[in-house]
Amino acid sequence: MSDIAAKLPLHSLNPFMPGAGKQPPELVGRTHDLELMDRMLARTKLGLVDRGIIYSGLRGMGKTVLLLKFNAMSIAQGMATVQIEANGDAAAEYDELFHELSLAIMRFRKPGVRQGLADAFSRVESISLDFVLGSAKVELGDSDARDTARDDAVRASSYRFELLVESLAEELKNAGSGLLVFVDEFQDMSPEVMTTLITVQHKMGQRNMPFYIIGAGLPNLPGTLTKARSYAERLFEYRRIGRLDDAAVADGFQKPARDLGYSFDDAALSRLVGLANGYPYFIQAYGKAAWDASDSNPIALEAVEKGEPVAREELDEGLYVSRWQRATPLGREYLAAMASFGDSCSSAQVAERMGRAASDLSAIRLSLIELGLVYSPERGRISFTVPGMDEFIRRVTPSESQSYDGR
Ligand SMILES: Nc1ncnc2c1ncn2[C@@H]1O[C@H](COP(=O)(O)OP(=O)(O)O)[C@@H](O)[C@H]1O
Ligand SMILES: [Mg+2]
Incomplete structure (x- = not known):
């Protein structure tokens, strides 16, 4: 134990x-996974190219912290990195990508390379894309024209992103480095940006x-990627977590505990x-x-038992309550019907339990998927995204009534 730790x-x-x-x-x-990443970084420094990696798993499994760790390892090995969280809005996702790319360039450690990257960035930014877009003039109040302008803007961003990655990757390769884009909640990405990212990964490879x-x-992420571009299957190394x-x-x-002398x-x-x-x-x-419940070293069973209800409350707060509250009353009814079968069941079973036609429930099912509460592991099936969510729901909906609203 360090001297400081001993006094606290x-x-x-x-x-x-x-x-x-x-x-x-x-x-x-x-x-x-850490070895895989180490190897990839070492190979990149030697100018050897690998496939990208896709991690998929339930919530709370450690995907985000793994990406953050990889990001830190990459930076330590002199890579340029970007980390974003997908949100389904193409324009916002491109904004974040470009913003993070410009920051990655500013943070790049070797000044000579940094200048080259910055020049590439300005060059791509200044290119006019009117000729490829055939853009309609926007007249205010005309919603069709506004939609066209929005689509054009997203397409322009797609071109710009591809050009930018090309130029940056070339500069970085000459410097024995590379560009890594970490994308969290990838299943939520807008189809436009997802398709562009996959395409660019393909071409760069x-x-x-x-x-x-x-x-x-x-x-469901591997399936979503393959649906966007069928060759996504071969493009990445897929790892379940x-x-x-x-x-x-x-x-x-x-x-x-041991690190602190306990x-x-x-x-x-x-x-x-x-x-x-x-x-x-x-x-x-x-x-x-x-x-927190312990006052001894070693920490004893008694402390674990004393802590259990506190931990369960922490898990309720951190994992379940806010998700449950996000659902509408009908959504909760759907979730409760699901929970009665465990952590996964078929949509048909839910409909039967609720005494409704499956087609009546497709909108509510979709909205629960969009809220990230459930996902479809395969056609016709539906599962919770958080481990233990079914148990939580059975606990808070003990009777037929689904009136629980958090407290
Ligand atoms: N490999 C691991 N070992 C120990 N704790 C972990 C590990 N991975 C994640 N955690 C912990 O689990 C929690 C959830 O991690 P997070 O990365 O947010 O999961 P996810 O992104 O899959 O939902 C965090 O409190 C984190 O500290
Ligand atoms: Mg996460």
């Missing part, structure tokens, strides 16, 4: 970090240029491993609560 009360040293995108004290079970998309999203094994989970509790005793640890059930988010929630 146990409580204030709590290393656990529940919360979306919060970097955990110990990133467990990801050795292979063919030309041996160091440009990689590293994406993360829900389990699922539950951690017990040894990794145990490390997830024990290592952060530990969990055997009974405490085995109870924690059971509670976490392989879910990274749960490690942080139960670890934090047990730590």
Whole structure:
């Protein structure tokens, strides 16, 4: 234990970090992924090109923190990187991409290369694209013309993005570097931007240029990408990010404690491993609560048990309540019908349970998908995006009434 740590009360040293995108004290079970990234970066420096990588998995599995970690590794290895979160609005997504690209250029460490990149950026920005767009003159109040102008603007951004990536990748390649674009919540991306990103990845790969998309999203992401461009299947390395094994989970509790001169005793640890059930988010929630409830070293089973209700509340708040509240009353009825079958079922089963025709429910089903509460793992099936959401819903809707509104 460091001198500083020794002087602080146990409580204030709590290393656990529940919360979306919060970097955990110990990133467990990801050795292979980190090696994959290391290798890709090493190869890029040698001018060798790889495929992009797509991660898919449920919420709370650690996709966002993995992307953030990769991003930091890439920067440390002298790459130019951009990290964005898709939101479904093409214009906004391009704005973010260009904004982040310009920041990546300004942050680039080698001044000579940085100047080359900045010049490429200005060059692409100054190109007039009128001749490829055949743009309609916008007359105010004419909504068709406004739509055309919007489409033109999005198309212009697509051209600009492609030109920009080409120029930047060339400059970077000469400098033994590369451009990595990290895209979180990729399944939500507008079709326009998704198609452009896939196309650009394809072309850059063919030309041996160091440009990689590293994406993360829900389990339906691989299917969504393939639907946008069928060759997306061959373009990326697809990796599922699922539950951690017990040894990794145990490390997830024990290592952060050990780093501070503490530990969990055997009974405490085995109870924690059971509670976490392989879910990274749960490690942080139960670890934090047990730590706060403990006044001994090693931390004992008693503290874990005392912390359990606190952790469950933390999980409710962090993962379930806000999502449940986002749904409309009919949406909640749909979710409750789903939950009665577990974490996944068929749309037909939901309709039957609700006593309605499946076609009557397609709009509400779609709105729940758009809210990110559920996704369709395959045609005709529907699943929760968050582990344990079904259990939460059964708990808050004990009777036939679905009147729960959070508190
Ligand atoms: N490999 C891991 N080991 C331990 N904790 C993790 C790991 N990955 C994620 N976490 C924790 O799980 C929570 C959710 O991570 P996040 O990246 O937001 O998940 P996702 O993006 O898949 O929804 C965070 O509190 C994070 O600290
Ligand atoms: Mg995330």
